Amino acid sequence: MVIKATLRYTAALSLFIFLSSAVPIFAEPSEEITSETGVYYTVKKGDTLWGLSQKFSDNPFTWPDLWSKNGQLANPHRIYPGQRIKLIRRKDTDRKRLDPTPAPPIVVKKAPRNYHYSKIERTGFMKKKPITPHGTVFKLHGNEQLMLGTGDTIYIKENPKTPLIIGARYTTYRTLSPAQITDKLSNMDRKKVKRIRHTLGTQHYLSGTVDIISEKNGFFIGRITTAYRAIKLNDKLMPYKKRSPSIPILKGDPEIDGEIIITEEGETTFGQDMTGFINRGRRDGILKGQVYEVYYYETKESDTLFGGNDLRVPVTIGTLLVIGTQEKTATILATYTTQGLKPGDAFKAKK
Numbered sequence: 001m002v003i004k005a006t007l008r009y010t011a012a013l014s015l016f017i018f019l020s021s022a023v024p025i026f027a028e029p030s031e032e033i034t035s036e037t038g039v040y041y042t043v044k045k046g047d048t049l050w051g052l053s054q055k056f057s058d059n060p061f062t063w064p065d066l067w068s069k070n071g072q073l074a075n076p077h078r079i080y081p082g083q084r085i086k087l088i089r090r091k092d093t094d095r096k097r098l099d100p101t102p103a104p105p106i107v108v109k110k111a112p113r114n115y116h117y118s119k120i121e122r123t124g125f126m127k128k129k130p131i132t133p134h135g136t137v138f139k140l141h142g143n144e145q146l147m148l149g150t151g152d153t154i155y156i157k158e159n160p161k162t163p164l165i166i167g168a169r170y171t172t173y174r175t176l177s178p179a180q181i182t183d184k185l186s187n188m189d190r191k192k193v194k195r196i197r198h199t200l201g202t203q204h205y206l207s208g209t210v211d212i213i214s215e216k217n218g219f220f221i222g223r224i225t226t227a228y229r230a231i232k233l234n235d236k237l238m239p240y241k242k243r244s245p246s247i248p249i250l251k252g253d254p255e256i257d258g259e260i261i262i263t264e265e266g267e268t269t270f271g272q273d274m275t276g277f278i279n280r281g282r283r284d285g286i287l288k289g290q291v292y293e294v295y296y297y298e299t300k301e302s303d304t305l306f307g308g309n310d311l312r313v314p315v316t317i318g319t320l321l322v323i324g325t326q327e328k329t330a331t332i333l334a335t336y337t338t339q340g341l342k343p344g345d346a347f348k349a350k351k
Helices: 002-020 049-057 060-068 178-183 190-197
Strands: 032-042 084-095 114-116 125-127 135-140 153-158 169-176 202-216 219-227 236-239 246-248 257-263 275-278 290-300 311-325 330-337 346-349
Touching (some): 049 060, 049 084, 153 202, 190 257
Antiparallel strands (some): 135 153, 153 219, 257 275, 311 330
């Protein structure tokens, strides 16, 4: 017992002396300091980890922990006189903060879902007033009645107010006036047509892209780089702007409702993967990527629970994705339909 007390006293004294010389554990705010201290024992003949655990911790069953703290011992059952064994190991990490407020949790934001629409650059738009063209196609290569495509040559008359630039790329388009658009709706309900007419603007129907390659005798020569549709005489030019086919999907605004104006190709009905226009735009809060539902009200008979009055139940018949916006209108893509959609059909935010 005297030997055990002496060893414990010696270990405690060594630990005190070692810690007395340690560096300060406090540093500048948010700085971490790691300190490591230990008491070592030199193995003597006849020593075992079992016996040393009994001697210094009063529990021989802690010998695996003693072994794990001494990586230099390959075999716990073979220790030799002269080896130094670490009996005590303490690893402390101290931190001093001026502001005890815990750091805010890290919020991992999910990447927005995207809709990939490869035909985005060929979709047109509708504006109350037509844009000012930079030029007009006045001659096609060869027979002027031909409708040319990619790689063919066209001849362009420049608009003096908006000069063309050699080497630049332009989008070719043609316009449809409100009167031309409503002419296609002759077989529709007159009340709907009248309501739609008030919201119509000038439709800009894109036909392709062209690079200006030279100027000759007061006119410009262009080479068709892409033909979305057949490029015709009197098609107009506007500066080309690249558009990404990846459209982030957003929730529709529950405060917005409106109507479909017309399809882009002029049909009176259209279905999935077809494009068209609605009578709401940026001024109303419409954003590119928003999703809306097309619906109609179905009348159902009611029982006495509701006073015998018929119920008007909204029935969803399609889903629209906004793929482009103007001030008062927007271009939409029908991503899902259960039946043909028509001009005048109502839409609201998707639930």
